[in-house]
Amino acid sequence: MELYEVIEKRRTIRDFEDKPIEMNIIKRIISAGLKAPTNNHLREWEFVIFNDKKERLRILNLEDMSNYDDCEKMLDGFGMTDSDQRGMYHIAMPKQFSMLDNSGCLILPFFKLREPLLKPTSLSSLNEFASIWCCVENILLAAASEGILGVTRIPMSEELEHIKNTLNHPDNYTMPCYIALGYPSSNAKLPIQKTINVDDRLHINQW
Numbered sequence: 001m002e003l004y005e006v007i008e009k010r011r012t013i014r015d016f017e018d019k020p021i022e023m024n025i026i027k028r029i030i031s032a033g034l035k036a037p038t039n040n041h042l043r044e045w046e047f048v049i050f051n052d053k054k055e056r057l058r059i060l061n062l063e064d065m066s067n068y069d070d071c072e073k074m075l076d077g078f079g080m081t082d083s084d085q086r087g088m089y090h091i092a093m094p095k096q097f098s099m100l101d102n103s104g105c106l107i108l109p110f111f112k113l114r115e116p117l118l119k120p121t122s123l124s125s126l127n128e129f130a131s132i133w134c135c136v137e138n139i140l141l142a143a144a145s146e147g148i149l150g151v152t153r154i155p156m157s158e159e160l161e162h163i164k165n166t167l168n169h170p171d172n173y174t175m176p177c178y179i180a181l182g183y184p185s186s187n188a189k190l191p192i193q194k195t196i197n198v199d200d201r202l203h204i205n206q207w
C-alpha cells in the first residue's frame with residue numbers, strides 16, 4: 001500500500017476476528033517500529049508478545065465499563081461536550097478489557113527510563129517517552145499496511161504494577177501502552193473520525 005493510503009486506512013478498532021497473526025508478520029510489524037526515530041540513537045525498546053489467550057489473563061486485571069449510564073456520568077465529569085468524542089468513548093469504554101483479550105496479538109512495548117517518567121525536569125527528560133510513541137505509530141502504520149488494525153490503551157498505575165509483578169521486568173523499563181492488534185471483525189465499530197481541514201490549523205509566519 002502507498003503510504004498516504006496506509007495513513008487513511010489506519011483506524012482504531014476494538015473488535016477482532018478470532019484469528020491469530022502469524023509470527024513472521026508480527027516480526028515485520030515490530031521491525032518497522034524499530035526503525036522509528038529515537039532521541040539517543042539506541043532504540044532501547046523491548047516487546048513482550050502475548051498470543052496465548054490463557055497467558056494473557058495473567059496480565060490483564062481489568063474490567064469493561066459496560067453500563068451506559070456510568071459511562072455518561074464519567075463523560076459529564078470530564079466536561080465532554082463534543083458529540084463525536086462522546087460517541088467514541090461510548091464505543092471504547094465497554095471494551096477496555098475485551099479488546100485486549102480478544103485481539104489477534106497483544107504486544108506490551110517497553111522503553112528504558114533515564115529518570116522517573118512522572119517527575120520530568122525538562123522537556124528533554126520526556127524524550128524516551130516521545131520516542132517510544134514514534135515506535136508505536138510505526139507499528140500501527142505497518143500493521144495497517146498488512147490489513148491489521150488495533151488499539152492502544154494507556155495502563156493505569158495499578159495495571160503497571162500488576163504487569164511488573166507478573167513479568168518481573170527490569171525496574172528501569174516501563175510500558176507506555178498496550179498494543180492490541182488483529183484482523184478487524186466484519187462488524188467492527190468505527191467511531192466518526194474527526195477530520196481536520198489543514199487550512200484551519202495552519203499559521204504562516206505568526207499564530
Ligand SMILES: Cc1cc2nc3c(=O)[nH]c(=O)nc-3n(C[C@H](O)[C@H](O)[C@H](O)COP(=O)(O)O)c2cc1C
Pocket residue numbers: 010011012013088092096151152153154193
Ligand atoms: C496516546 C493515546 C492514548 C489512547 N488511549 C486509549 C485507551 O486507553 N483506550 C482506547 O480504547 N483507545 C485509546 N486510544 C485510541 C484513541 O481513542 C483513537 O486513536 C482516537 O479515538 C482516534 O481514532 P482513530 O485512531 O480511529 O483515528 C489512544 C490513542 C492514543 C494516541
